Amino acid sequence: MSARVRFQERPGITYVPSSRSGNAPLLADIISKPMPQLHHENRYDMDACTAASIGDEKELRKLLKINPNTMIMKNQSGWTPLLYAAYLGHNNVVAFLLDSGAKVDDSTNGRWQTPLMMASACGNLNVVRLLLERGANPKICDKEKRQAIHYAASCCQNVVVDTLLAAGCDPNAADSQGTTAVHEAAMAGHEVTFISLLEKGGNVDQKNLKGENAAALACDNNKILQLISDHQAENAKQNPQIISGNRATRTLSELLEEMDLGRYVEQFKSENVDLEVFFELKEQDFKDMNIAYGPKKRMLDVIKRYKTTGVIRSDAFDSPQPASTSPRGYTSHAGDDNEINGTLKSIRDLNQETKTFVMNALESLGSGDANRLRGQLINILNNVESIGLKVSSHV
Known part of the structure; x- marks a missing residue:
């Protein structure tokens, strides 16, 4: 809300009374005062x-x-x-x-x-x-x-x-x-x-x-x-520095040992892969080297974290992750899920077949048919070996 100021008369102005008002001495006194000396604008002392x-x-x-x-x-x-x-x-x-x-x-x-x-x-x-x-x-x-x-x-x-x-x-x-x-x-x-x-x-x-x-x-x-x-x-x-616990890992061999994957040291050496090259590897590179699924995922996880933050912990794969069907709590991708699901289905079928072999073996044991019993036991051993191979490909 604005306010307006009203003046009874114009402010800031001094009115000199005329001589007719009887104040002539005042005006004469003002006029008699000496005026300040005027100088040309160019007259000054410059420092x-x-x-x-x-x-x-x-x-x-x-x-x-x-x-x-x-x-x-x-x-x-x-x-x-x-x-x-x-x-x-x-x-x-x-x-x-x-x-x-x-x-x-x-x-x-x-x-x-x-x-x-x-x-x-x-x-x-x-x-x-x-x-x-x-x-x-x-x-x-x-x-x-x-x-x-x-x-x-x-x-x-x-x-x-x-x-x-x-x-x-x-x-x-x-x-x-x-x-x-x-x-x-x-x-x-x-x-x-x-x-x-x-x-x-x-x-x-x-x-x-x-x-x-x-x-x-x-x-x-x-x-x-x-x-x-x-x-x-x-x-x-x-300045790559792979941190594990309280010490720094500066070679690929040390990193793999810290990850409990020392068995791959010689393989990487034969492929001329050092620490610098390691962080440039892609998933297909690990497949070409026939690295099992589990170790491959653990290494890829370390590489991914390194490229994201620049400082990667070699024990990063043990950190809590969202629950999934992937081993060690890894977050799986679509292709990985298909691979794991296929393996699990094969294991389930092998387990069901193994149960059938066991039942037949028990029947053969009761009938005294040694040759038949021998064949069933061989089938059981083969299935157990197959299950072991499929599981080992993911851990």
């Missing part, structure tokens, strides 16, 4: 910091002739002309000041901030490149131990971050609070900057003094969190 801040190289050249020291003098705020020029992106003025005696790393303010830090924070790429070419040290720290890359990352200056990384900046260098450039980019939520840092060795697991890593600082930024997850998985693939 070096102001000239540098507006990019006036011509004025700086005049001041240099009058007093060369003005190029390096600080104003009341502790800033030098070079700091202003770098902060505001005046590339030509920065070059002029450096040529006129300004020191690339000594022109700091009270917080020890350098021209490179100021230019990096504002994304003044040309100034950053110029300062680096003139010998600026990108690893110099301010009072809080923050480097130029901290400033660039916190302000999402990804191109400047790339330039500083190429100049040797460490993406994992920590300030006085343990904050790194990776942390800064995660907090800022800038994916491109974050990716640049990770590509140059940025550590997403490094923590600040509060115990927060990049994921914690990213909060609920799903894009940054996904980048962290993808980066961790990629690192795990490039």
Whole structure:
């Protein structure tokens, strides 16, 4: 609901009474007061910091002739002309000041901030490149131990971050609070900057003094969190480590032994399959090597988990799985179900046939027909052997 303000008379205006009102002395007193002196707009005293801040190289050249020291003098705020020029992106003025005696790393303010830090924070790429070419040290720290890359990352200056990384900046260098450039980019939520840092060795697991890593600082930024997850998985693939219990398995032989499948070590050696090749095997490869169904499934499960997470436990096949008809609690697929169902049906039929042989054998035992009894016992043994072979193909 809006409200309207009504004035009884126009506000903010002072009315000078006319001479006819009897207040002529007041008006005469006002008019008699001296007016302020008027100056032409070009009449002012320019200082070096102001000239540098507006990019006036011509004025700086005049001041240099009058007093060369003005190029390096600080104003009341502790800033030098070079700091202003770098902060505001005046590339030509920065070059002029450096040529006129300004020191690339000594022109700091009270917080020890350098021209490179100021230019990096504002994304003044040309100034950053110029300062680096003139010998600026990108690893110099301010009072809080923050480097130029901290400033660039916190302000999402990804191109400047790339330039500083190429100049040797460490993406994992920590300030006085343990904050790194990776942390800064995660907090800022800038994916491109974050990716640049990770590509140059940025550590997403490094923590600040509060115990927060990049994921914690990213909060609920799903894009940054996904980048962290993808980066961790990629690192795990490039540095495979198969974990079993409290120790790491680094050879295929050790992995197979941990899985209680050491009997296949020699077979894989004969096929020139090492740990790296093992994780590239497909189901058909195991079939071609005549690996039984059960061991095949256990190995495929380890391979699948490795490709999904990058860190695979050799005892993963013993972890709880949804109940199914597959051995060892594996979740079966359509083709596997058909194979198992066919085997179970054959076993059922063999068991039924075996029962018939046993009944006939008992009858033969009672009649004293030794030859017939002998034949029935042989049939029973054959069926038991067949059942054993079918079961062994799945375990």
